[in-house]
Amino acid sequence: METSEELKLLGFWVSPTVARVGWALGLKGIKDYVYVEEDVMYNKSPLLLQLNPVHKKVPVLVHHGKPIAESDVIVKYIDETWKNYPLFSQDPYEKAKILSFAKFGDKLYADAFKAMWSRGEEQEKVVKSTIEELQKIEEEIKGRKFFGGESLGYLDIALGWISYLLPIWEEVAFIKIFDPIKFPGIALWAENFLSHPVIKEKLPPKDRAVEYFQERRAFITSIIYG
Amino acid sequence: MAAVKLLGFWASPFVNRVQIALNLKSISYELIEENLRAKSQLLLESNPVHKKVPVLIHGDKPISESLVIVEYIDEAWSDGPSILPSDPFARATARFWAAYITDKWWPLLTEYRTAEGEEAKAAAKEKFFEGLVLLEEAFVKSSQGKGYFGGENIGYLDVVLGSLLAWLRVREVTQNVTFLDKTKAPELAAWADRFTLNPAVVNVLPKTQKLVDFINSFTKAS
Numbered sequence: 001m002e003t004s005e006e007l008k009l010l011g012f013w014v015s016p017t018v019a020r021v022g023w024a025l026g027l028k029g030i031k032d033y034v035y036v037e038e039d040v041m042y043n044k045s046p047l048l049l050q051l052n053p054v055h056k057k058v059p060v061l062v063h064h065g066k067p068i069a070e071s072d073v074i075v076k077y078i079d080e081t082w083k084n085y086p087l088f089s090q091d092p093y094e095k096a097k098i099l100s101f102a103k104f105g106d107k108l109y110a111d112a113f114k115a116m117w118s119r120g121e122e123q124e125k126v127v128k129s130t131i132e133e134l135q136k137i138e139e140e141i142k143g144r145k146f147f148g149g150e151s152l153g154y155l156d157i158a159l160g161w162i163s164y165l166l167p168i169w170e171e172v173a174f175i176k177i178f179d180p181i182k183f184p185g186i187a188l189w190a191e192n193f194l195s196h197p198v199i200k201e202k203l204p205p206k207d208r209a210v211e212y213f214q215e216r217r218a219f220i221t222s223i224i225y226g
Numbered sequence: 227m228a229a230v231k232l233l234g235f236w237a238s239p240f241v242n243r244v245q246i247a248l249n250l251k252s253i254s255y256e257l258i259e260e261n262l263r264a265k266s267q268l269l270l271e272s273n274p275v276h277k278k279v280p281v282l283i284h285g286d287k288p289i290s291e292s293l294v295i296v297e298y299i300d301e302a303w304s305d306g307p308s309i310l311p312s313d314p315f316a317r318a319t320a321r322f323w324a325a326y327i328t329d330k331w332w333p334l335l336t337e338y339r340t341a342e343g344e345e346a347k348a349a350a351k352e353k354f355f356e357g358l359v360l361l362e363e364a365f366v367k368s369s370q371g372k373g374y375f376g377g378e379n380i381g382y383l384d385v386v387l388g389s390l391l392a393w394l395r396v397r398e399v400t401q402n403v404t405f406l407d408k409t410k411a412p413e414l415a416a417w418a419d420r421f422t423l424n425p426a427v428v429n430v431l432p433k434t435q436k437l438v439d440f441i442n443s444f445t446k447a448s
């Protein structure tokens with residue numbers, strides 16, 4: 001029986017990559033761990049810098065004193081260590097398809113984030129490619145409740161940010177990418193995803209998140225556009 | 227036994243990654259050379275999302291993304307020698323470094339090549355060597371005194387980093403910089419020679435002159 005000192009998660013309240021780890025732990029029924037909120041914007045703790053010296057980022061999971069960084073690496077570690085509620089199909093090919101598609105999701109994430117802070121022609125261009133990429137996600141979810149089928153899986157965790165963060169970025173940047181009329185499959189998935197008890201309890205408060213990204217956007221645009 | 231095809235390009239280090247993994251498992255496969263300026267129907271159908279090589283086609287099942295393919299090979303041919311370690315923490319460490327090498331460190335080489343001005347070039351070079359030192363430390367920890375990241379035998383991280391050695395050596399020639407600096411990374415320098423001569427690798431990594439000619443053919447064409 002593990003004590004709470006044996007599992008620790010260093011995180012940041014609004015980070016979608018931290019949320020992934022929280023969701024994975026939640027789905028496995030692991031509640032007994034220490035959560036450490038890091039002030040990643042202004043004051044990273046010595047602990048974080050010691051545990052993730054290469055990237056100096058959250059999430060970091062510490063298990064039996066050993067740190068693991070990078071959300072996809074952590075989620076796979078969780079899945080391989082706690083065998084209940086498997087996050088992947090047992091079939092190597094199905095698993096490979098999921099992992100390959102998750103990589104595509106990373107590209108969508110980077111483009112959507114850029115669409116949030118960019119301006120003018122640059123923004124128009126990246127908004128257009130983000131919409132095209134979202135179309136592939138729509139094709140992938142089609143007809144299914146979750147990407148994992150009847151229950152949540154790795155891909156739902158990896159793409160979860162689309163359901164609640166993308167609308168916030170759209171609001172903050174006055175852009176439209178995720179039109180529920182054009183993406184009915186994703187819209188339905190988002191509803192199911194966000195109402196799942198394990199997911200719900202790890203979502204950041206919306207107003208605070210909007211404020212946070214307004215600030216982030218202002219900061220980034222001041223650096224890039226002067 | 228379902229047939230194995232690899233859609234690839236001889237000069238691509240990411241294709242080389244997959245070839246080495248297939249060789250480690252003694253899997254026979256058909257290599258289909260793609261013309262990346264005129265991608266085949268098979269490639270576009272097999273990898274509609276990324277439209278890139280490598281694509282492994284096992285029977286009729288296409289798998290894309292080099293790191294995903296290597297893990298797939300390890301799992302689908304589970305009775306061959308293991309590529310990834312079995313311990314979950316060791317696997318996490320290997321995956322962490324694989325992502326660092328592929329997403330952060332390797333692009334620094336391009337950053338150096340394309341940097342404009344002395345200052346920018348010096349900065350990029352410094353970042354590259356900082357990364358090299360990190361990888362040297364990772365090698366020492368992972369190898370535990372043996373010859374490879376994987377210990378006695380080639381493992382996942384050997385394949386991930388080793389597949390880049392041909393291009394690293396070419397860039398040493400074309401940029402006139404010793405990127406695999408043995409004063410900064412003595413263990414890695416020794417490992418590089420050892421890896422390149424390993425039977426699973428020796429016929430896969432393109433020879434330096436062939437790659438130099440390949441680069442020159444591009445610069446002439448442009």
